Structure formats: structure tokens, C-alpha cells
Amino acid sequence: MHTDASSTPPEGGPRALSAVLGEVLRTGAAVAAAEVARTRALAEAGHLARDVMAERPSSSRAAEMALREVASEIAAAEHVSDRSLQTQINRAMTLVDDYPITLSAWEQGAITRAHVHTILDIGAPLPTEVRAEFDTLAVAAADGLSPGRLRTRLAALAESLQPTTITERHQRGRDTRCVRVITGRDGMSDLIATLPTILAVGIYDRLTQQARTLIDSRGDTPTSATDERTTAQVRADILADLLLTAAPDADPTRADDGPGTLGAIRGRVQVVVPALTMLDPQHENT
Structure with a gap:
């Protein structure tokens, strides 16, 4: 042997x-x-x-x-x-x-x-x-x-x-539920929501299903053929889209023919520009 x-x-x-x-x-x-x-x-x-x-x-x-x-x-x-x-x-x-x-x-x-x-x-x-x-x-x-x-x-x-x-x-x-932003690097941040587990898991599952449905539909239309985003990236993009554009169901002023007061609110971002950059636009590149 x-x-x-x-x-x-x-x-x-x-x-x-x-x-x-x-x-x-x-x-x-x-x-x-x-x-x-x-x-x-x-x-x-x-x-x-x-x-x-x-x-x-x-x-x-x-x-x-x-x-x-x-x-x-x-x-x-x-x-x-x-x-x-x-x-x-x-x-x-x-x-x-x-x-x-x-x-x-x-x-x-x-x-x-x-x-x-x-x-x-x-x-x-x-x-x-x-x-x-x-x-x-x-x-x-x-x-x-x-x-x-x-x-x-x-x-x-x-x-x-x-x-x-x-x-x-x-x-x-439940009294500790909240939403907070933790600033990260390279213009990225973490948006963290502390929620009851059943809601958090449900939100994540719905985002995942939506992301996979979108990915599975690639190639069905000419515009989606070049979409190479991962599931995680699509999930994040859908979340941002929903939060920035959708109208909350809890809005008491919402009607069938309009988004209501809460739905009409749009996010605002305050950009801080260093004084030296304003005085000398080339400062950042020197």
C-alpha cells in the first residue's frame, strides 16, 4: 500500500x-x-x-x-x-x-x-x-x-x-426608542434607530425583500441592466428614499388627495464651509 x-x-x-x-x-x-x-x-x-x-x-x-x-x-x-x-x-x-x-x-x-x-x-x-x-x-x-x-x-x-x-x-x-446620527469618515454617517425588536426586524426584512426584488428585476429593463449595486447598498438606498419622500401614515392631516402636513416636510442639511476655503478656494488642495 x-x-x-x-x-x-x-x-x-x-x-x-x-x-x-x-x-x-x-x-x-x-x-x-x-x-x-x-x-x-x-x-x-x-x-x-x-x-x-x-x-x-x-x-x-x-x-x-x-x-x-x-x-x-x-x-x-x-x-x-x-x-x-x-x-x-x-x-x-x-x-x-x-x-x-x-x-x-x-x-x-x-x-x-x-x-x-x-x-x-x-x-x-x-x-x-x-x-x-x-x-x-x-x-x-x-x-x-x-x-x-x-x-x-x-x-x-x-x-x-x-x-x-x-x-x-x-x-x-420602549421609552428609550430614539433616532440618532453618528458622523463617520469620508462624508458618511450612521443613522441609528432604537426600536422595539419586532419593528426593527420587520423594517429590515421589508427593506431586504424590496432590495432583492429590485435586484432580481435587473435586465428586465434597459435602465436596470447597468445597476451593479449590492443588496446592502440597495437596502440603504431604499431606506433613504422612503424616509425622504414618503408621507407618514400617522399624519392626522393626511388625506386621500394629498400628503398632509408631515408629508410636505422636506429634510434640511446645513453645510459648514471653513473660512479659509471661502477666502482661498485652492486652500484645500495645498
Whole structure:
């Protein structure tokens, strides 16, 4: 029988792999220890800001400013953004204060950073008074599970610890619905709508169906033959078209023969031109 020489492990192969595996585990433990030490340090920075505010007339804005000042100092030293550092400090304080067992398990190498992030994410909606129980049960549940499988198991666990029903929480959650714009690069921005899930999924599904119908009709007409947009691009274009041109059904002034007051409103965009560009149109090209 012919044997492929390439399938024969090289001399010392298993031993070499064992050595590499050991190195991976050792470096992973060292990284985890360093990350836990940094987490504790960031939490301490947040606690210092909180202690400073305890000596002054307190307000939520003043407390936020104190934390922002501390985050700014550390961010400048690490050459990162203040906002990113402030998020890290808040997350570190939550982990140290509310999830000590999770932090200890991470420090001992029993779980990874991905497990820790999963525990924090799933536990975020829980009231403070049940987080200690969730902390204990979450670490026990993490044994032998990947972060992805752990997320599924913790979702059910967190729901069982909620003092209110999901219906009650959904009613409160509806109050947070909003639309916001986050400016991006190259003249692009993210338009983000926070909506009840059933509405968000329905909107996305309708846009997808419309986009696919439009794409499937390519070639049926001469003008559509050159349309090479992707489904994602068509979906975005249809959304923009609907929002900028359609009339809301909720408009009380809408009639069968007209768009109504809301439908007649058109979007306005304010363009800011730098003064130097106005004085010297060639400035941008120099």
C-alpha cells in the first residue's frame, strides 16, 4: 500500500507541538494576569474620582466630570481617546465591584477575557442586588464552555434572576426608542434607530425583500441592466428614499388627495464651509 510521506509526522513533531502548546498557555496566563492587574488599576482610578466627589456637593454631572478628568489624564498618557478610557474605567469598576468571583476566575486562568465580557454583557440589565448570585452561577456555568455557548446559557440564567417579567421590562424599554446620527469618515454617517425588536426586524426584512426584488428585476429593463449595486447598498438606498419622500401614515392631516402636513416636510442639511476655503478656494488642495 502506498503511503504519502507528507502524512508522516516529522521527527520530534508531537514533542514540538507540546512545547508550543505549553508556551501558548504560559503566555496566555501572563496576559490574563496583566489584564486583571490593569482592570484593578482602572477600577481604582474610578474609585478615586468617586472619593473626590464624596467630599464635594454631589450631582450626577459633577461626578461625571470628575471621572472624565481622571480618564483624560490616563488617556493622555496612553495616547488613547478620553471616551474609550472612560468606558474602560466604568467597565473595570463594574467588574471589581459586582463580579469579584468572575475577576478571580479570570486571574486564575479558569476563564478567558471573552468569557468575562460575555458575563458582563449578559449581566448588565440585572439589578445590582442579584448580581452577586449571577456572578457565582455564571462562573460555574462557564466551566468547559466556549464564550458563544456560555452566552446562550447565561441568557436563560439572567432571565430567571430578573425580579420583573420581560413584558414589564419591554414596556420600560420602549421609552428609550430614539433616532440618532453618528458622523463617520469620508462624508458618511450612521443613522441609528432604537426600536422595539419586532419593528426593527420587520423594517429590515421589508427593506431586504424590496432590495432583492429590485435586484432580481435587473435586465428586465434597459435602465436596470447597468445597476451593479449590492443588496446592502440597495437596502440603504431604499431606506433613504422612503424616509425622504414618503408621507407618514400617522399624519392626522393626511388625506386621500394629498400628503398632509408631515408629508410636505422636506429634510434640511446645513453645510459648514471653513473660512479659509471661502477666502482661498485652492486652500484645500495645498
